[in-house]
Structures are given as C-alpha cells and as structure tokens.
Amino acid sequence: MTASLVLTAAAQGVDELIAALARRGYCVVGPRLRDGAMVLEELQGAASLPVGWTDEQEAATYRVHRRDDRALFAYAVGPQSPRRYLSPPRKTLWSALRIEGGFQFEGEADEPPPYAFVGVKACELAAIAVQDKVLRDGPYPDPSYVRARQQAFFVGVNCGSPAATCFCTSMGTGPAVEAGHDLAITELLTAGAHELLVEIGSDRGGEVMAEVQSTVSWRPATDGDREAKHQIVAESAVRMTRRLEPTVARDVLIANLEHPRWDDVATRCLSCTNCTLVCPTCFCSAVEDVSSLDGDRAERVQRWDSCFTLGHSTLHGAGSVRGDTRSRYRQWLTHKLSTWWDQFGVSGCVGCGRCIAWCPAGIDLTEEVAAIAREKEQ
C-alpha cells in the first residue's frame, strides 16, 4: 500500500474514485453547482462537480464565477455541510399506533445509505469532530448519528481556495486536511498538467485507492508533489485575513455579558436563523408530534431548531427567557465561542465563515468579538 500517490489525469481519477465508492455501496455526495451556489448532492462522476467554477464570498455576499481552467475543487465551502446528511434537518424518531387499551411503538424509520463525502475541506472535518462530541461521545449517543458517522467515508481536499470570509487558520482547523479523512486530495493544476496528489488516511481509504489504481494512470508521489501541497496550503493560510483567537474570544465574551456591543448588534441582527442553519456545528433540534386525521397513528419528528427563534427558550406560563434579539444573539455567540468550551472542551466555531456570508445583514462574528475586545467593560 502506498501512503501517497498521484493520479495523473484528475477528472478521470475522480470518476474512478466515485465509481469505486459507489460499488462499495456508498451514496457519494459532494459539491455541485445549483441555483447559483455550491450545494451538496449525490455525484455521478467528476462532471457532477462545479468544474471550472469558483466562488466569491464576503459579508452578506455569495457569488459563483467561471474560471479559465477545468479545476475541480477551486472554491470554498457552500451553504451546506455534511451535517445535513449525518444529522438530517428532519427525521422521524419513531411512530406509534393506537391499539386496544393503549398504543404500541413501531419499528425504526428507514435507515439512510452509507455516505461517502467527496471534496471535504479541513474545516468540515473539524466541524464533524465537534458534532461527534455532542451527538456521539456524550452519555446519551444519538443512535442514527452514531450509525451514519460510523459508516461515512471522507475524501478530504486540501484547501487552495479560501474565501474572504474564511478564518480556519486562526482557529487551528485548516486549511490542510490532517485528521478525520480516509483520503486527502491536493489538486495540482499547472499549465501542462492536471493531477491529484492522494494521501491515504485509513485502511479502507487504502483499499479504495488500490482499486482506483488498477483502472487509472498514476505514479508514486515525489517530494516535489508534497512540496507543492505545502505551498498551496501555506498560500491559503496567508490569504486569510479574517482572524479569531479561540481562547481570547472565549474569555472576552464571557467577561462581557452586558457589553453595549450586544445592543448594537441587536439593531442589525434580524433573528432570521440563517447563521445557525448554515453553521456546521450548530446542533439545536426540536421535536414535533404529528398524528393522523383519525388519531390512530402518531409520529415524533426531530427537526433542526435555532436559538434565534422566540420558541427556543419558551417556558409555559412565563414566556420566553430570551425575548429580545440582544439576548438571542448573545446566546448564540457566547455559546458558540465561550460556553461550548465548558460543555465540550473545544470551541463551537471552526472558522468556515458561512455565518458571515449567509447573514443577510452582513454581521461578522470576528468583528463583533474584536469590537468587544477593543472596548472591554471596566
């Protein structure tokens, strides 16, 4: 088994990789251009990827643009993350049927297929590791998450195309894929060649590559290839100008719960929930009860929820604990960056920048933290 190799025809290599994964029973999911954004969908081959496209992101801005090459992975993260497959926005927990003298629970809902995610950035893998702590490693593991997570196969991509909204370098979560992957790809695109450096991160990753190697042209990786990879991620790291210091943010926010900046941000925040829905680590969920018209059948459905809704903190007879936008934004940011450490030992932020791009008001958490740090309460 080779620890790393180079597929010398990039698009054909991805085709064969997807085919090999599909033969093993995976539903292969990756970025696809649809409705003006890179979304996650099932891939049939390299042609399903946004070939020759890139993205431009800024606060409240997301646009896709054509490139003048056939690059396969030259864009940052889109609005969706693997979260929507590992912990879907809506899932049935169980159903129950009324019977004589009571009710009985019915068998589990359909099991989703095992997923293979292609084109996963380091920040995404870091986000999955964060969700593992919430949904898998606690005292009450979520059985459907544990199953989906155990089955999932990850083809990471070393990021050569960070957006202006990205700040993974300062969070220590990227841009190089270092953990949690089965395979890690670096796209080597020069005037004369379009190759993929593939590094093997797990035994099953090695098995899949052995199969791919038997069908496409490849060569052993050289020191020059590895140097090219380091240069790509080093350049990405330098290009990220936004910063957030995880431990500084943790300490500054918790010490400034009554800072006037919370009032200021509340005048801009729409409480629309977008940030929490694009966030790859947010995990809040609610349950809904659905019953048939005749009342004989009932279902419990779990769906994503957001701390920006009024209902999130509602107490019967006492109204919402967090009745205004100031308290809801403060809850989101202090949880994400500060109390998350108390609960799970890590920051809840991985620096993917989605909440900045997809906030319709252009609120930038790195700027909110910086503003509070600049004018600390006395």
Add this chain to the structure above:
Amino acid sequence: MVPEMPAEAPTIANVTGSRAPAGPMVPARYRVTDHRQDNADTVTISLMPIDDPIDDPQPGQFTMLYAFGVGEVPISVSGCPRHEGVLMHTIRAVGATSRALCRLEPGSVVGVRGPFGVGWDVSSAEGSDVLIVGGGIGLAPLRPVVREVLAARERFGRVALLIGARTPEDLLYAEEVERWRAVPDVHVEVTVDAASRGWNGHVGLVTALLDQLPITPSLTTSFLCGPEVMIRVVARDILEAGSPADHIRVSLERNMHCAVRQCGHCQLGPLFVCADGPVVTWAVAADLLAVRRW
C-alpha cells in the same frame, strides 16, 4: 400501598408486533393506575410499567411524559416507586400536552423516558438542619424530599417546611400537608398570596416567614423550588442569614425537548439544565441567574 389495576383494563403487555425502536428518545409505556385532582388545574397521576420500567428516580429528578399523539413534556417526579410502589407525577395543565396528561383516567397508557438530571441529594443533608421551601407547583418535586426526611427523621437536625400558594384553594397535597404538620419535630408553615373566606393562616411572601423558623442558617441545607423570583429572594435571604451558598439547593426550570443534553433548549450559560440540573447549588446558580435573559 399499590393501587389495584382497573379490573377491565385490557392488557397490552403481551402484544407483539414490529420491532420496537431503541435509543434514548424512545419511551417506555406505563399505565395510569390512579388519578387525583389536586386543585383546579393540577392533577397527580400514578403509573405502573407495561414495558421494562425506568430506573428508580432520585428525588428531584424528572421524566419526559408522553401523551399519545399530543406531545411530551418534562415533569418532575413527585413520588418514587421505592416510597410509594408507583411512579407519581403532579402535573399542572398549562399547555396542550399537560392538559392531555391531566385528563388521563386510570387504565390509560402514557410514555415515560428517564429518569433524567441531578436530584436533591437528600442524604447529604444528614446531620444538618433542613429547610424546604416550595412555591406553587414547586412543592411537587419537594414531596419526595419530605418523604425521605420523614422516613429517617432521626438522621436530620431541625426540619422546617415552608409552603407558598396563590390561594388556599391552590395549595397542593392539602391533606398530606396536614399530616406533615402533625409530625412532632417538623415545623410547617403555609402562606398564600391572597386569602379567601375561612383562611386564617399566613398571607404574603414565604420570605416573610424565614426568620421565624427554628433552624440555624449556618448549619442548614436548603431545598428550594418554585417561581424563579421566589428562589432568588429566598436564596438571597438565607445566604445573608449565614447559610453557605453550596448548602442551598435550587431546582431550575428551562425549556426541555430531549432531556439528553442534545437539543440545546435548556441551556443556562454553560449548563444543560436537563443534565447538569435541574438541581444545582446556589454557588452555581447565583451568577447565572444574575444575568438577565441568559
């Protein structure tokens, strides 16, 4: 005494069907064996297991009770099987699900998940004076504390029980409270916000009665449950009277959907109230409750 099962209740214990789903979100079925109307909007139901029973709850823990087709709500345990032979919950009808639960007659089936959370840890109060303060429905999770203290009365110092209700008609467990009053060496005071005809007890806040109680605050373990404003005021007063903050236990209330530390709703600062609470010491709660709307 274990109430008898209603004679005509059809059994579903032996119904076999499709494979039952598993996991922390799946309830065990229990049958309602008794239904007692406590006051106009509050009912106590007793439950016996149909499926494998949940673990025996500790006083102060809660369960998630499911009414078929309507929903699930967190309800604190007001009677533990090891004391009562049945699992008891006192439920106030404030929403669709709690109303449906309050309507359940003996023979009906509910779903139960749990027990969840951190309880009162009554045994840690052995050797010290005990102050129990319950406001409104807040008396429900304290009932097992009273039962446990009375069952081993000699292990505790002086015991004071302070009960607040909106009106005399709203008072929970009225007959049982009279029995507690009759126990020697237990000091019971009841106060109401608004008196009605025939009431000749106290009127006003529970805090007004605190300094008349025969306990030594510095040697007292306190158990407080009720509206948050009551908890704040009582905790502040007994703290000022010399009780250490970590000997004051309070039961917190936040929105709960999952009870297993995953849905995010019940957070209070760093706490998941469902798992780190509902009972915490005032040493933990004081700073968190001091932040408005956190």
